[in-house]
Amino acid sequence: MFEIGIQLRRERGAENVFDFSLGNPEVEPPAAVIGALRRVVEENLPHTHGYMPNAGYPEVRAQLARRLAASTGLPFAAEHLIMTSGAAGAINTVLKSILDPGDEVIVLNPCFPEYRFYIENHGGRVVPVETTADFLPDPDRIAAAVTPRTKALILNSPNNPTGRLYPAGVLRELNAIVRDPLLAISDEPYRPIVYDSVTPPDTLALIDRSVLAWSWSKAMAIAGERIGYLAISPRLQEAAALANACTFAHRILGFINASAIWQRVVAIEPEATVDVSLYQAKRDRLCGALQAMGYDAPRPEGSLFVFPRTPIPDDIAFIRALQEEGILAVPGSGFGRSGYMRLSLTISAPEIERSLAGFERAIRKVLAR
Numbered sequence: 025m026f027e028i029g030i031q032l033r034r035e036r037g038a039e040n041v042f043d044f045s046l047g048n049p050e051v052e053p054p055a056a057v058i059g060a061l062r063r064v065v066e067e068n069l070p071h072t073h074g075y076m077p078n079a080g081y082p083e084v085r086a087q088l089a090r091r092l093a094a095s096t097g098l099p100f101a102a103e104h105l106i107m108t109s110g111a112a113g114a115i116n117t118v119l120k121s122i123l124d125p126g127d128e129v130i131v132l133n134p135c136f137p138e139y140r141f142y143i144e145n146h147g148g149r150v151v152p153v154e155t156t157a158d159f160l161p162d163p164d165r166i167a168a169a170v171t172p173r174t175k176a177l178i179l180n181s182p183n184n185p186t187g188r189l190y191p192a193g194v195l196r197e198l199n200a201i202v203r204d205p206l207l208a209i210s211d212e213p214y215r216p217i218v219y220d221s222v223t224p225p226d227t228l229a230l231i232d233r234s235v236l237a238w239s240w241s242k243a244m245a246i247a248g249e250r251i252g253y254l255a256i257s258p259r260l261q262e263a264a265a266l267a268n269a270c271t272f273a274h275r276i277l278g279f280i281n282a283s284a285i286w287q288r289v290v291a292i293e294p295e296a297t298v299d300v301s302l303y304q305a306k307r308d309r310l311c312g313a314l315q316a317m318g319y320d321a322p323r324p325e326g327s328l329f330v331f332p333r334t335p336i337p338d339d340i341a342f343i344r345a346l347q348e349e350g351i352l353a354v355p356g357s358g359f360g361r362s363g364y365m366r367l368s369l370t371i372s373a374p375e376i377e378r379s380l381a382g383f384e385r386a387i388r389k390v391l392a393r
């Protein structure tokens with residue numbers, strides 16, 4: 025997609041190319057985050073640039089654990105948290121800790137394609153399970169996919185690519201399935217990016233055997249800084265052993281520890297979030313316009329993505345029709361569900377406006393064929 029983008033820009037001029045394929049936040053980090061970064065740099069406390077315990081600064085973990093304890097009602101403490109290189113670092117760390125070669129991990133299609141590589145990194149076998157027609161986890165199908173080799177179920181809400189938010193009732197049903205030795209790995213980098221003032225249900229509170237892969241990449245628009253954490257539910261009987269394994273795994277995977285300076289920044293401003301209303305306005309404009317043209321484009325409840333049905337079943341063919349209009353989108357088949365496409369709301373509002381005529385021409389063209 026990146027290469028096609030370069031070619032299209034050369035052919036049509038950059039102003040006539042509309043790149044809906046990227047997940048990189050268009051907005052800048054909140055001023056409070058840059059302020060906290062300045063403060064940490066200016067304080068320049070002695071010995072703050074060196075190695076530290078592999079799980080991260082104990083005082084930072086203790087502070088974040090207090091917040092998790094307050095939000096979940098569970099007795100989180102510093103020893104349940106490992107500061108990581110974003111959600112990707114957290115997921116790889118826990119998979120390295122729990123997987124033996126040939127163990128199975130269930131992912132819910134359509135899903136973030138990197139999960140496959142994370143699982144295979146550690147000798148695991150990917151077991152894709154289809155979601156319902158409206159992209160929610162299907163407890164019956166998941167239960168049927170569990171075998172004696174199943175070690176984990178990866179959940180992602182708000183979801184990339186579908187934008188769905190899993191309701192509390194569904195998470196409660198999953199709680200009945202995620203039994204020892206299974207673990208739910210709840211990947212939640214989009215948790216603060218939700219629309220219409222909804223509060224996302226709390227997976228750690230609703231699924232006993234869960235760990236949280238948290239990241240500030242999207243919340244603060246700092247994906248390049250690599251900061252997040254893995255939180256291990258205190259309800260797990262093996263919480264201490266798992267935390268030890270994860271601390272060791274984090275070290276030997278080469279992360280050593282998460283960014284020292286960014287641990288201090290997020291401890292000062294853990295809640296700072298980009299202005300979600302900007303994404304919501306873009307969601308409303310794009311979905312409203314696409315629906316008026318005849319696209320089946322439901323409004324996402326969260327995340328940075330819209331996941332419309334392609335007007336013809338062949339999503340790759342439709343992506344090509346969009347490219348003829350200078351529009352770059354990702355085919356649903358890249359996420360395990362053909363007949364759909366992912367449009368990222370990280371594109372600017374003026375670019376959305378200028379792209380709309382192309383979306384209209386593309387749907388007319390393919391339906392007239």
Ligand SMILES: Cc1ncc(COP(=O)(O)O)c(C=O)c1O
Pocket residue numbers: 047109110111112113136180184211213238239240241247252
């Ligand atoms: C669903 C999902 N999980 C994990 C990640 C990785 O996030 P991080 O930058 O926190 O490692 C992404 C990034 O796009 C994502 O979309």
